[in-house]
Amino acid sequence: MTSFDRPHLYIGGEWVAPASTETIAVENPATEEVLGHVPAGTAADVDRAVAAARAAFDSWAGAPRAAVLDRLHTALAARAGDIARTVGLELGAPLKIAKAVQAGLPLAVLRSYADLAAQPASERTIGNSLIEHEPVGVVGAITPWNYPLHQVVAKVAAAMAAGCTVVLKPSELTPLVAFLLVDAAEEAGVPAGVLNVVTGTGPVVGAAIAGHPDVDMVSFTGSTATGRAVTHAAADRIAKVALELGGKSANVILEDADLPRAVKVGVGNAFLNSGQTCTAWTRMLVHRSHYDEAVALAAKTADGYTVGDPFDAETRLGPLVSRAQRDRVTGFIERATARRVTGERPLPDKGHFVAPTVFADVDPSSELAQEEIFGPVLSIIPFSSDDEAVAIANNSKYGLAGGVWGSDERALAVARRLRTGQVDVNGGSFNPAAPFGGYKQSGVGRELGEFGLAEFQQVKAIQR
Ligand code: NDP
Secondary structure, eight states: OOTTOOOOEEETTEEEOOSSOOEEEEEOTTTOOEEEEEEOOOHHHHHHHHHHHHHHHHHHHTSOOHHHHHHHHHHHHTTHHHHHHHHHHHTOOOHHHIIIIIIHHHHHHHHHHHHHHHSOOOOOEETTEEEEEEEOOEEEEEOOSSSHHHHHHHHHHHHHHHTOEEEEEOOSSSOHHHHHHHHHHHHHTOOTTSEEEOOOOIIIIIHHHHTOTTOOEEEEESOHHHHHHHHHHHHTTTOEEEEEOOOOOEEEEOTTSOHHHHHHHHHHHHHGGGGOOTTOOOEEEEEGGGHHHHHHHHHHHHHTOOBSOTTSTTOSBOOOSOHHHHHHHHHHHHHOOSEEOSOOOOOOSSSOOOOOEEEESOOTTSHHHHSOOOSSEEEEEEESSHHHHHHHHHOSSEESOEEEESSHHHHHHHHHHSOSSOOEETTOOOOTTSOBOOEETTEESOBSHHHHHHTTEEEEEEEO
């Protein structure tokens, strides 16, 4: 037993024994040591959790919810230090990012949903119709490992605020932080059955949730390939699906941009969380007039990043989450034919580390520029005109995010032409209340703020 062992599932407001005695070992990716174990849930556990969520639905859908979410926020905020430490251990996120983003962001999102739940219901009419918003029902939430609490809260808080009940399956690689949310929910008095957690693998627990006849909506974040499988599983019963999937975002640096800032912020964005970020600006598009300077600046910036122990204050890049992810990322690097402009460097003997890697002169249609690598790998591509920059940026099966740098009006005009759900102009900061989601194969639907809440609602028209 370690202090991180969590032998039970949380179903119907109780810690219950799982149907199987099998467990999943959770690894610290920086040391390769086992941190603890969680249950390897089964379809029988999912059945039980869905039944608990169904039983709680009518009462929760009709209940005032703002005070509960407010108390949940207070209880989760009291655990901010534990959250940062847990994500630092199970994901390898450097402490500074773990505190600011991995703990700070879900708290901001939960706060925004507590506030939205406190707003009076809209009394909109269209002609003789009264328009009402109702919760969609029992929600199955399936989340990945890269922002393990944020992705959970973006679904759970929005669904709860809308009046839905939830069965959550966190990533098998980073399940521990989800238990801190359950601890907070217990302390906050979230009614039994409103939030249920079944840990386990995607092909067993995730697939059972996606295909469950009594799950009304599946909200999924992860790879496009798994998003497709989840959609197929939900299609037979015409269940609603919301998908937040991959990305290959472009950072467009126009000829009149503040180049040093655009490159520095761009490299930081691409390598945030060791590059394991769906919105990461992994393609840096630079006007030819500043191209060589930008390449040199990007290489210098990347070479200046400290890689290593997530709990060392100097560390900018921790490990990747698993050996499989590291092997996948190094495979992309080894196959690349573009010009590598960052140096090799010694890496720790233990742990799944990859050096920050910058390639220049990348062919926009090559694997490096087209596939989501999900590691610290940046591709730099030159362009000659705004039109060409837009064409290269939009030459992607993905459409999640992007950046544009240049004089305000010109940068805004380019931002409007990008086929993506979000664009930051001149370093505009992340807004946790703004709609977040993708065009094309980056997803379906939106998360966060009022648009994220609406995703978990049905609209009813009553004629009088
Ligand atoms: P997945 O999409 O497979 O994992 C996301 C979640 O889906 C996990 O909880 C996973 O479970 C679950 N899952 C897996 N298979 C199924 C299934 N058949 N039915 C239902 N749920 C399932 O991502 P990976 O972890 O395999 O990462 C692979 C690549 O995906 C990354 O390299 C990256 O490119 C991309 N990715 C993108 C993310 C994003 O935010 N856009 C996030 C994570 C990954 P389990 O716990 O077993 O993994």
